[in-house]
Amino acid sequence: MKMYLPEIYPDELVYSWLSRYFVYAGYTNHKMLISQLLYSTKNNPSIEFIGHLNEAAERQITQVCSMDDLILNHTMFPQYARFLTAERRKAALTELKRYCDPHKVFTILPRNEGELWLKYCPQCTAEDRKTYGETYWHRVHQVRNMMICPTHRCKLVNSEVDIRSEKIFAFNPAEVVINNADPILVDNVEQIKFAKYTSDLFNMNIVNDNERGIKAAIYNAITKTKYMKGKHRKMAQFSEDLQSYFMEIGMNTIASIYQIQKVMLGESNEFTTICQIAYFLNINPTELLESDITEEKVLQEQESHYIKNRAITDWEKFDKENVVRFEEFCKSVYDGSGNDSGRPERVSEKMVYKFLGITSYGFKNMPKCMAVYKKYAEPYEKSWARKIVWAYKKLKQEKGEKFIYWTELRRLSGVKKESLEKITLYLDKEVMASIMKIVNRTY
Structure with missing residues (x-):
């Protein structure tokens, strides 16, 4: 069937474009x-990306817009790929053009309550209708933590369209869904500046920046602040001050100390966390992405987070300084809030030693942190039970009344079938019965 696709508008989501075609x-x-x-x-289409197009649809769509252009300029690709290395970003683009699941390509964190709906700006809506005769879903409004339209300084409004494509899917054109809400102008200067900062980073052309340069740029900025003592970064104080700052300006989602630490250690490239760190340190977006930091600075940055290589002479002080961030770390592992997939995990001793940068012997000298660890420590069987319950509830929420397959539950939870007998003690009888029905395929 011939597809007579409409013009795709500037910064329009592919989902928005196809929703207009639907009408x-x-x-x-x-x-x-x-x-x-x-x-x-x-397989439902993706609201943030595209979905697995068939050959006939792809052939007709690419006559209007190339796949590269669609992905780079009409999906949320910049939000998830911005801080990857050039090599990993190129690989991600290639995988998405092959229609690989975005969750297998990027770190896509679970959404909090304030990020569940497509958002719009009432003033953009009015301008769109005047210019194009209709409005549409703008990408920049859907960026995580974007609370204000960076163009109009107007508070973004939540629509009734669930952004999670795992839900029951429907094509919802903005023109049909969006109500005529009165614009609410924001006078919080810092909120406005942060929205503009985030927007600039999202919209900047993808250049050959790299993860190492970004980390070094952040390190270089920290060396000029009170958060650097000798070669050691005072991360507990830095995280506390950053969180207080963004809490004061009313930010929707604030980076945890664990998320900040992961960025500093080069274990995370999460867009929102890096935006908050860089903005708090007053790093210009161009300087962040096109850093010309010297190799010497890069080496200094690498050395700065190897705590275990420096002698700890005052264990009592070290214990006291780290107990707050350590508790947050343990909690984020235990409940899954610090995990890329949102899956709860077991807090292991090895994980603890790596986070604190110490040995098992050194940990014995830290009674405060040890007490925190004991609070979260658990046998493997209990952690498997928590994972299977989490996966079951997540699938029920996403699929509603649809059939849940064991392969889905297994893949999401990471729990093997042979382990189910060992977790019975930790499971509610009703939940266990539901899980066994899935295993035995009896409903």
Whole structure:
């Protein structure tokens, strides 16, 4: 069937574009368009990305817009790829063009309560209607932690469209869904500046910046602050001050000390956390992405976080200085809030030693941190039980009344079938019965 696709607007999500086509083409059933677009009707399109297009749909779509242009300029690719190395970013683009699941390509953190809906700016809506005769879903409004339209300084409004594509899918054109809300102008200068800062980083052209240069740029900025003592970064104080600052300006999601630490150690490239760190340190977006930090500075940055290589002479002080961030770390591992997938994990001794940068012998000299560890310590069987319950609840929420397969539960929880007998003691009987029904495929 020939697709007469409309013009795609500046900064418009692919989802928005296809939703407008849904109306223009006169579809009345969402599944009909999904079957025309996708390789399989079992896989919903992605609101943030595209979905697995079939050959016929891809051939017609690329006559209007290339896949590179669609991904780079009409999906949320910059939010997830911005701080990857050039090599990893190129690989991510290649994988997405092959229609790989974005969750397998990027770190996509679970959403909090304030980030569940597509957002819009009432003033952008009015301007769109005047210019194009209709409005559409803008990408920049959907960036995590974007609370204000960076163009109009107007508070963004939540629509009723769930941004999580795992939910029951529907094409919702902005023109049909968006109400005529009155614009609320924001007078919080810092909120406005941070929205502009985040927008600039999101919209800047992808250049050959790299993870090492970004880390070094952050390190270079920290050396000029009170958060650097000799070669040691005072991360507990830095994190506390950063959190207090963003809390004061009313930020929706604030980076935890664990997320900050992961960025500093080069274990995370998460967009929102890096934006908050860089903004708090007053690093210009261009300087962050096109850093010309010397090799000497890079080496200094690498040495700065190897705490275990320096002699700890005052264990009592070290214990006291680290107990708050250590508790937050343990909690984030235990409840999954610090995990890329959101899955709860077991807090292991090895994990503890690595986080604190000490040996098992040194940990014995830290009674405060040890007490925290004991609070979260658990046998493997209990951690498996928590994982399987988390995965079951997540799948129930996402799939509703749809059938849950054991392969889905296994993949999400990481728990093997042979381990189920060992976790019975830690599971509610009703939950265990539901899980066994899935295993035995009896419903």
